[in-house]
Amino acid sequence: MSTARFKLLVKNARQVLVICNKGEKYLTRANGGDIDIHIIQNASVVVDSDGLIEAVGPADVIESEYSRVSFDRVIDATGMCVLPGLVDAHTHPIWAGDRVHEFAMKLAGATYMDVHRAGGGIHFTVERTRAAAARDLLASLSGRLERMRRAGTTLAEVKSGYGLELPTEMKMLEVMEEARRTLPIGISSTYCGAHAVPKGKSVEEATADILQVQLPALKGRMATGELRVDNIDVFCEEGVFDVPSTRAILQAGKDMGLNVNFHGDELHPMNAAQLGAELGALAVSHLEEVTDQGIAAMARAKTAAILLPTTAYILRLAQPRARAMLDAGVIVALGSDFNPNAYCCSMPIVMHLACVNMRMSMPEALAAATINAAYALGRSHTHGSLEAGKHGDLLVIAAPRWEHLIYQLGGHQELIRYVVVKGDVVYDNDQTLAL
Ligand SMILES: N=CN[C@@H](CCC(=O)O)C(=O)O
Numbered sequence: 001m002s003t004a005r006f007k008l009l010v011k012n013a014r015q016v017l018v019i020c021n022k023g024e025k026y027l028t029r030a031n032g033g034d035i036d037i038h039i040i041q042n043a044s045v046v047v048d049s050d051g052l053i054e055a056v057g058p059a060d061v062i063e064s065e066y067s068r069v070s071f072d073r074v075i076d077a078t079g080m081c082v083l084p085g086l087v088d089a090h091t092h093p094i095w096a097g098d099r100v101h102e103f104a105m106k107l108a109g110a111t112y113m114d115v116h117r118a119g120g121g122i123h124f125t126v127e128r129t130r131a132a133a134a135r136d137l138l139a140s141l142s143g144r145l146e147r148m149r150r151a152g153t154t155l156a157e158v159k160s161g162y163g164l165e166l167p168t169e170m171k172m173l174e175v176m177e178e179a180r181r182t183l184p185i186g187i188s189s190t191y192c193g194a195h196a197v198p199k200g201k202s203v204e205e206a207t208a209d210i211l212q213v214q215l216p217a218l219k220g221r222m223a224t225g226e227l228r229v230d231n232i233d234v235f236c237e238e239g240v241f242d243v244p245s246t247r248a249i250l251q252a253g254k255d256m257g258l259n260v261n262f263h264g265d266e267l268h269p270m271n272a273a274q275l276g277a278e279l280g281a282l283a284v285s286h287l288e289e290v291t292d293q294g295i296a297a298m299a300r301a302k303t304a305a306i307l308l309p310t311t312a313y314i315l316r317l318a319q320p321r322a323r324a325m326l327d328a329g330v331i332v333a334l335g336s337d338f339n340p341n342a343y344c345c346s347m348p349i350v351m352h353l354a355c356v357n358m359r360m361s362m363p364e365a366l367a368a369a370t371i372n373a374a375y376a377l378g379r380s381h382t383h384g385s386l387e388a389g390k391h392g393d394l395l396v397i398a399a400p401r402w403e404h405l406i407y408q409l410g411g412h413q414e415l416i417r418y419v420v421v422k423g424d425v426v427y428d429n430d431q432t433l434a435l
Pocket residue numbers: 092121122125235263266311337339340341342
C-alpha cells in the first residue's frame with residue numbers, strides 16, 4: 001500500500017458488523033435458513049479519501065496493510081462495536097404543528113380514521129404545513145434529521161405529502177432538496193402527493209390533479225435538475241385512495257422513472273401487496289392487514305415489506321405478521337414512520353419493538369434496518385453493509401456486543417459513541433456511560 005492519505009481508520013473494534021460480504025442486495029430466509037449476518041471479531045475499518053469503504057478486516061491485517069497510510073482521523077474502538085449506519089426506510093419529517101392533542105384523543109379510544117374523518121390527522125398537519133414558510137420547515141426538518149442521526153440513522157427516506165396541492169408539495173420537495181444538498185445525512189426523497197384526499201375534493205378529482213397537474217410539474221422540475229426525487233408513494237386505504245386510483249398514480253410515477261414504494265394494507269386488507277408485486281414496486285409499507293396471497297406475491301416479486309412497529313404500537317393495531325413474511329422469503333425492512341402521529345426518530349427503538357412485538361430475531365431486525373432497508377430504497381449497492389466501495393457510513397457503540405443496541409430500550413443516547421457519514425464524524429458523543 002502506497003503512502004496515501006485517507007479519511008478515517010476505526011481500529012481494534014471488538015466486533016465489526018459487516019452484515020453481508022458477497023455483494024448481496026438483501027438478506028432473506030429464502031433457503032429455509034436463518035438470516036445470517038457477517039461479523040468480524042477484533043477488526044478495523046478503513047474509509048478512503050472519497051468517503052467510501054476501502055477495507056474491512058482483522059485488526060492485525062489492516063494494521064500491517066495500511067501502516068504507511070496517514071488518516072485524517074483515527075478512532076480507537078477498543079472494547080466497542082462498529083455497525084453500518086442505520087437506514088430508516090419510511091419517514092414523514094417535514095411538517096409544521098404537532099398533534100400532541102390527538103395523542104390524548106387516541107389514548108382515550110379514538111381510532112386513526114375517527115380522527116382523520118373528523119378533519120384532524122393528516123388534514124390538521126396539511127393546514128399548518130401549507131401556511132409554513134420553507135425556511136421554518138427546513139429548520140425543523142434539520143433538527144429532526146439530527147435526532148435521527150444521533151440515533152444512528154445515516155440514510156433516511158423522506159416523504160412529501162402534507163400539501164396535497166401543487167404549491168405545497170413543491171415547497172416540501174424543495175425543502176427536501178436543500179436538506180439533501182446541505183445536511184450530513186443521506187436522503188431518499190419521495191413524492192407523496194396522494195397522502196390523503198384534500199378536503200372538498202373527491203378521490204377522482206384528487207387523482208386527476210395529481211396526474212394532470214402535480215406529476216407533470218414534477219417531471220419538468222426533475223428534467224431541469226431543480227429537484228431530484230427517487231420514489232412515488234400513495235396512501236392506499238379505505239376512505240383514502242382506492243386501488244384503481246392508487247394504480248394509476250403509481251404507474252404514472254413509474255413511467256417517469258420513480259421507484260414505486262407506497263402505503264398499503266394498513267387498516268384494511270386492500271390487496272395492496274398484490275398490486276405492489278404487479279407494478280414491480282420496490283416496497284410496500286405497513287402491511288398490518290396483508291393476506292397470505294399478498295405475502296406470496298411480494299416474495300415472488302422481490303417487493304420489500306417495510307414494517308413500521310411504532311404505528312401498530314401507537315395505534316394499538318394488530319402487529320404486521322413479520323414471521324409469516326420472513327418464513328415466506330419476503331425481504332423485510334424497517335422504518336421509524338416518524339410523523340406527527342408516530343413521533344419516534346430512533347431506529348434502535350424500532351428494532352427493539354420489532355423483536356418484542358413482531359417476534360423478529362435481533363439479526364433479522366439489524367438486516368431489516370440496514371441492507372434490506374437500503375434495498376427498499378434502491379440503495380443497497382451503496383448502503384446497508386460495510387463492504388468495500390460502499391459509503392463509509394457507520395456507528396461505533398460503547399458496548400462489547402452489538403446486540404446492546406437493540407436490547408437497551410431507549411439506551412442509544414448513552415450507547416452510541418460516534419456516527420460517521422461518508423468518513424466524516426457527524427456525531428461525537430462524549431456522554432456515553434458504562435453499561
Ligand atoms: N398512514 C399514513 N401515513 C402515515 C401517517 C401520517 C400522519 O398521520 O400524519 C403513516 O405512515 O403512519
